[in-house]
Amino acid sequence: xxxxxxxxxxxxxxxxxxxxxxxxxxxxxxxxxxxxxxxxxxxxxxxxxxxxxxxxxxxxxxxxxxxxxxxxxxxxxxxxxxxxxxxxxxxxxxxxxxxxxxxxxxxxxxxxxxxxxxxxxxxxxxxxxxxxxxxxxxxxxxxxxxxxxxxxxxxxxxxxxxxxxxxxxxxxxxxxxxxxxxxxxxxxxxxxxxxxxxxxxxxxxxxxxxxxxxxxxxxxxxxxxxxxxxxxxxxxxxxxxxxxxxxxxxxxxxxxxxxxxxx
Amino acid sequence: xxxxxxxxxxxxxxxxxxxxxxxxxxxxxxxxxxxxxxxxxxxxxxxxxxxxxxxxxxxxxxxxxxxxxxxxxxxxxxxxxxxxxxxxxxxxxxxxxxxxxxxxxxxxxxxxxxxxxxxxxxxxxxxxxxxxxxxxxxxxxxxxxxxxxxxxxxxxxxxxxxxxxxxxxxxxxxxxxxxxxxxxxxxxxxxxxxxxxxxxxxxxxxxxxxxxxxxxxxxxxxxxxxxxxxxxxxxxxxxxxxxxxxxxxxxxxxxxxxxxxxxxxxxxxxxxxxxxxxxxxxxxxxxxxxxxxxxxxxxxxxxxxxxxxxxxxxxxxxxxxxxxxxx
Numbered sequence: 001x002x003x004x005x006x007x008x009x010x011x012x013x014x015x016x017x018x019x020x021x022x023x024x025x026x027x028x029x030x031x032x033x034x035x036x037x038x039x040x041x042x043x044x045x046x047x048x049x050x051x052x053x054x055x056x057x058x059x060x061x062x063x064x065x066x067x068x069x070x071x072x073x074x075x076x077x078x079x080x081x082x083x084x085x086x087x088x089x090x091x092x093x094x095x096x097x098x099x100x101x102x103x104x105x106x107x108x109x110x111x112x113x114x115x116x117x118x119x120x121x122x123x124x125x126x127x128x129x130x131x132x133x134x135x136x137x138x139x140x141x142x143x144x145x146x147x148x149x150x151x152x153x154x155x156x157x158x159x160x161x162x163x164x165x166x167x168x169x170x171x172x173x174x175x176x177x178x179x180x181x182x183x184x185x186x187x188x189x190x191x192x193x194x195x196x197x198x199x200x201x202x203x204x205x206x207x208x209x210x211x212x213x214x215x216x217x218x219x220x221x222x223x224x225x226x227x228x229x230x231x232x233x234x235x236x237x238x239x240x241x242x243x244x245x246x247x248x249x250x251x252x253x254x255x256x257x258x259x260x261x262x263x
Numbered sequence: 264x265x266x267x268x269x270x271x272x273x274x275x276x277x278x279x280x281x282x283x284x285x286x287x288x289x290x291x292x293x294x295x296x297x298x299x300x301x302x303x304x305x306x307x308x309x310x311x312x313x314x315x316x317x318x319x320x321x322x323x324x325x326x327x328x329x330x331x332x333x334x335x336x337x338x339x340x341x342x343x344x345x346x347x348x349x350x351x352x353x354x355x356x357x358x359x360x361x362x363x364x365x366x367x368x369x370x371x372x373x374x375x376x377x378x379x380x381x382x383x384x385x386x387x388x389x390x391x392x393x394x395x396x397x398x399x400x401x402x403x404x405x406x407x408x409x410x411x412x413x414x415x416x417x418x419x420x421x422x423x424x425x426x427x428x429x430x431x432x433x434x435x436x437x438x439x440x441x442x443x444x445x446x447x448x449x450x451x452x453x454x455x456x457x458x459x460x461x462x463x464x465x466x467x468x469x470x471x472x473x474x475x476x477x478x479x480x481x482x483x484x485x486x487x488x489x490x491x492x493x494x495x496x497x498x499x500x501x502x503x504x505x506x507x508x509x510x511x512x513x514x515x516x517x518x519x520x521x522x523x524x525x526x527x528x529x530x531x532x533x534x535x536x537x538x539x540x541x542x543x544x545x546x547x548x549x550x551x552x553x554x555x556x557x558x559x560x561x562x563x564x565x566x567x568x569x570x571x572x573x574x575x576x577x578x579x580x581x582x583x584x585x586x587x588x589x590x
Contacts, residue, residue, distance in 0.1 A: 020320075024320040025318075028318050028319075028320065029315075032318060032360075057366060060268055060365070060366055060367060061273060061367060063268075064268055064269050064272075064273050064276075064367055067439055073565075076565060077562065077564050077565035077568070080564070080565045080569055081565070081567075081568045083568065083572055084567070084568035084569075084571035084572050084575070086575075088575035088576055088578055089579060091572055091576060091579075092579060095576075097361065098362060101362055105267065105270075111443075112442040112443065124269055124270070124441075124442075127269035128268065128269050128270075131267070131268040131366070131367075132267070132268075132362040132365075135358070135359065135366055136362060139360065147359070157291075160291075160352075162303060162307070163303060163306045163307045163310065163348070164307070164352055164355070164356075166303070166304055166306075166307025166308065166311075167307045167308075167311045167314070167353070167356065168311075168356070169307075170307060170308045170311040171311040171315070171356075174308070174311050174315055175311075175315060178315055178319075198474075200319070200467075200470070201470035201471045201473065201474040202474055203319075204316060204319065204467075204471045204474075205471050205474035205478060207315065207316075208312060208340055208475065209475075209478070209479055211309065211311065211312040212305070212308075214304070214308050215304040215305035215307075215308040215309070216305075218304035219303070219304045219305075222303075222304070
């Protein structure tokens with residue numbers, strides 16, 4: 001015999017609830033974690049990290065210093081050629097990062113056409129686009145560890161590099177932790193729940209407490225392993241043909257800048 | 264609030280980055296002294312924490328969502344010096360990973376978000392919290408500190424952008440970088456930050472702070488007491504004024520006095536004359552000024568590269584569709 005309460009049809013009218021921010025946060029965190037889990041997928045040729053880093057910064061600096069269409073055109077051609085040598089997935093990721101920034105810049109600069117400064121309307125969005133694409137190409141081609149190691153050549157203190165290294169490692173650990181908390185919040189937020197914002201504060205607060213404890217545990221572990229407060233640097237790779245090619249391109253870039261950068 | 268590359272002149276970027284170097288050096292030393300138990304790992308893990316906080320979506324009125332910076336909150340939680348380093352590193356990673364903020368403009372972004380926000384936020388919080396022993400006073404402190412410091416940083420961004428037309432000019436005499444003067448950049452930045460973004464950041468900081476006070480009050484940074492105050496006021500005031508200092512130094516060279524300011528108002532018609540700007544990326548397939556051969560080669564290479572990229576992206580689309588059809 002089925003009891004009476006089991007025979008009644010349960011009506012669950014779904015009421016609108018504000019939970020998009022949970023879903024968006026989950027997606028953002030998943031995207032972040034996936035970037036760390038697939039390092040250096042776009043590897044095309046092996047350029048020594050310090051050279052790759054220095055070349056990228058040089059290109060972005062000269063691009064920023066240049067005062068006209070000619071050098072921007074050269075940079076565009078150079079980046080397009082480098083980009084075309086990559087796989088489709090990498091090209092898509094590079095464009096996904098750089099196109100929105102360029103479009104945003106174009107929108108910001110749009111009123112300046114009325115203002116009479118149309119030059120900034122045509123040059124600055126291109127400059128922003130190429131700078132962002134160059135930086136993204138570097139990140140696609142070099143694994144995180146190498147980029148951090150390459151920073152040594154910019155005379156950054158070793159402490160800074162150690163902190164950066166710790167950051168990237170703990171981003172994954174803390175990111176996974178907060179993802180689990182977001183899943184838990186989503187699972188417990190069925191129906192209308194007006195206390196989600198309070199839970200958000202709880203997530204961030206717990207994340208802070210967790211990071212604090214992790215820091216203390218890591219320091220204890222470092223001391224147990226005879227950490228003396230010194231941070232030795234790693235060895236640099238041997239030079240390859242790709243490095244020489246990168247330096248040749250740098251030389252060409254400087255030459256083009258000197259002859260056409262101001263025009 | 265993240266300034267991309269090419270909005271600011273490299274000179275502005277270099278000047279503000281140079282001002283940040285002593286701040287970072289002192290911050291590094293202070294953290295080692297203040298937090299001996301957690302030390303270096305706290306900086307790295309704190310940076311990871313601040314990065315994640317900046318990525319978390321916060322609900323906004325109207326059903327949308329946005330991001331909080333949480334800089335003042337970090338300063339109160341970790342101490343302003345540790346927050347300064349942590350936020351700087353989080354900003355560097357954001358620039359590298361997401362293209363949020365440029366690499367040349369990194370020093371400027373660090374100045375606005377890793378220096379002005381944590382120090383001013385912590386200063387306001389201490390003033391209010393020290394004068395009221397109650398729990399509510401502390402929460403009012405963090406909310407006020409968060410709101411004021413967030414908007415002060417937005418003002419710094421507006422000033423840094425707004426002085427660009429005065430600092431750098433192209434060969435045609437038009438602004439080479441950000442083209443709008445202070446009279447436009449300040450209201451454009453401040454209205455949305457005062458009305459929405461600052462409020463969201465302050466409420467977010469207040470909620471997280473209340474949670475931490477309830478759950479684990481001992482985990483928050485206690486600070487080194489009263490001796491911070493006097494120096495903080497001077498430091499923060501200087502910080503907020505320093506972008507204006509750039510402008511003042513420009514005046515001192517005598518290159519842009521009243522005459523240039525008069526020109527600034529008068530450049531509207533001259534900009535409308537033909538000859539400035541360019542209509543296509545590769546005018547007539549030859550990049551003028553370069554040796555002719557190089558220009559032609561560059562144009563041809565770029566054209567071929569665009570075709571290759573287009574085909575690779577089409578291939579990607581096609582493969583994706585086929586995979587979907589098979590599934």
